[in-house]
Amino acid sequence: MGIILTLLLSLSAFVIVVWTLMHLRTPRFRMDRQSFVRGLEDVISGQASETEWRALVACPMRHDPRLEQLRLECLKIEEREYNEGSPYLFTQAGIKQLREVRRQLLTEIAGQQPKS
Template sequence: MTILLTIVLSFLVFALIIWALMHMRTPRFRMERRDFLKGLEDAIAGQADDNEWRVLVGYPMRHDPELEELRLECLEIEEDEYTGMLPYLFTEVGLERLRDVRRRLLDLINQQNNTL
């Protein structure tokens, strides 16, 4: 009887663990427009380091095509104007191009707020 009870309890615990693992979701990183704006402003103000910039532009924004377009433009700016020197990671031309991206992002955020 004890062996049968042990086998049943073991099976139930095992089944519970398998069920829990099947229903767990993998964590997803999803940057919203406001978060991207904050990262851009930090880079423009000289308050972002290399790691912060990598996080900002390193993940595709599949959930927001307009934001993905701006992210790709930031990667182009990085390719042309990135210095990696603190406090400003970009040349003056690069900072001006980032300011332009920031203006367009603010327009997108304002359009989004007006439609809500």
């Protein structure tokens, strides 16, 4: 009788754990446009580390197609102009191109603000 009770309790615990794991949502990272601008500003000013740059451009931004387009543009700039220098991660040409991406994004953000 004790073995059957132990098996039932073990099976119940296993089912509860499996059910819980199946219904938990995985955490999702969603960068918004303002956060992306701040990240670009840190890179442009030489305040961002390589790790911060990777965090900025590593995750696809499926929730915002325009932001995803700009992220891909940043990756193209990285391919051509990445410097791994300190404090600037990009060449002067790369920083100029990142400023242009930042300007485009700020213009779009300003255009979305409700007019009072």
